[in-house]
Each structure stands twice: as structure tokens, then as C-alpha cells.
Amino acid sequence: MTTPLWQSRRVEQQISGMPTSDGAGVKLTRVLTQNLQRRLDPFLMLDEFRSDNPGDYIAGFPAHPHRGFETVTYMLAGRMRHRDSAGNEGLLGPGGLQWMTAGRGVIHSEMPEQEEGLMHGFQLWINLPAARKMIAAAYRDIPDADIPRQAQDDGGSVKILAGHYQGQAGAILQPDTDPLYLDLQLPAGSTQQFDIAAGHNAFVYVYQGSVSIEGVAVPAQKMAILDNQGQGVRVHSEHGARLLLLSGQPLGEPIAQYGPFVMNSRAELEQAFADYQQGRLA
Secondary structure: OOOOOOOEOOEEEEEEOEEEEEOOOEEEEEEEOHHHOOOOOOEEEEEEEEEOOHHHOOOOEEEEEEEOEEEEEEEEEOOEEEEEOOOOEEEEOOOOEEEEEOOOOEEEEEEEOOOOOOEEEEEEEEEOOHHHOOOOOEEEEEOHHHOOEEEOOOOOEEEEEEOEEOOEEOOEOOOOOOOEEEEEEEOOOEEEEEEOOOOOEEEEEEEEEOEEEOOEEEOOOEEEEEOOOOOEEEEEEOOOEEEEEEEEOOOOOOOEEEOOEEEOOHHHHHHHHHHHHOOOOO
């Protein structure tokens, strides 16, 4: 009996982020937008924020509601203070991870705790299954030092934000969608391969340098959606790169989103708005 050869997924499509603003005018790049939610189920949104101009971020994200999904904020540089209606508070610093399950509802704010310098990071939205959309809200703030990482033989590194990598559990394990969330550093001339679970939707986002995947060049500030054939992805970087690799178990359920609420039907969205307006959301 022969063992099948390991096969890399290929680049199906490349996406350029769209400049936009959110919160009280924070400038950011929206990489994963609503038109990609079905293709990249369970992922709903990915934003990158990066600026050393305080005018782009100083107003932050004042109190606003969420229901029906999870938000994941990963900070590379800068400091952001989280407060929410469940009484949670935390300071997200360089390299830190914040994982918030909105569930049935939460009202939170994310405000910069700096008046100068670089603010750089990502916010990811991950859907919850219909049966779990109305669970109680939850929050975890994980500092950089507590996030597992593995050094590679070629001098690169893998930071395991969520899921499992080579038998090691990441900072977060979420059985609902089984997300894998890796921050990868590839030195010049490096080629690495990373396993991806069969049937999981996956993409990479290059935020520094450039890579190639099965001969297709992916430059900085590009998201490469990976096809669903193969056991993982093989990534090469000629001059060195930093990138995110994400994969997750698709839910295959209807997606109804309006602003900060993600449910399964229009009726559920209307109920979310009514609950928020009448003070019953959180």
C-alpha cells in the first residue's frame, strides 16, 4: 500500500484590500469583505490597520455592539484598551491577542493608549454556528509571551495564535469552527509547508515582503485565497516575508449580516436591533 504524496494547495484568487475607515474614523484596509464570506466561511471579515500617524487611529473604536460571532484582534505594534458591558477590561500590547465571543450580545470599546508611534495589527471576524449564536459573551486577553511559537530550522518562526501546529496547541482552541491562525516569519530563501485540514477553507495574507505559492507570486498587502485541493500549502520567500495563514471549518449556514450583527435570517437581525435599542442586548 502506497502513501499518497503530499500536495500543496494553489492560489485560486488574489485580493487587494480596500481602504476604508471604521469606529470613530480609524483608517484601515478591509481585506476580507462580505462578498467573500461564503467562499471563506467561517471567516466574515479581516481588517489590517497600520499607521504611524496618530490622526489615523487616535479616535479609536468607541462603545459599539456585536452579536452572533467572534472578534479576534491581533496587535503587532501599539497598545489598545478593551472595555465591555460584561465588565471585562484588558490592555492589548505588541504581539498580544484578544479573542472575544460576542454570542447573544456585548457592547465594547477599543481605544488606543498611545498618542504617537506605530499602530499595526489585524481584526478578524469568525462566525458562530446557529446553535451557538446566543451563548453568553466571553473574552480572553492573551499577552505575547503566552502565545506558543516554534522556531524553524532555517531561522524562521511560527506563532500559533489558534489551532494546532505540528502537535502543539495554540493560544486558542475553538471547536465550533476549528480555526488555524498562524503568524509566519520566513527568512530569505526559505521554503516551508504547512498542513491544512481537509475541507477547511484557507487563505494567506502577506503583510511584509513577498512569497510564492506553487509558482504564483503573492506580494505584500495581498490576500491569496487557496483552493481546496491538497493537504496544506507550500510557501517560498526569496527575500523574506511575514504573513498570516488562516483556515477554518465552514459552517454551511445562511449568513445574514447588517453592521455589527451576524445572524442567520433577517428576522434575527431585526430582533438584534430591537434588543440593542431597548437595552436587552447585553
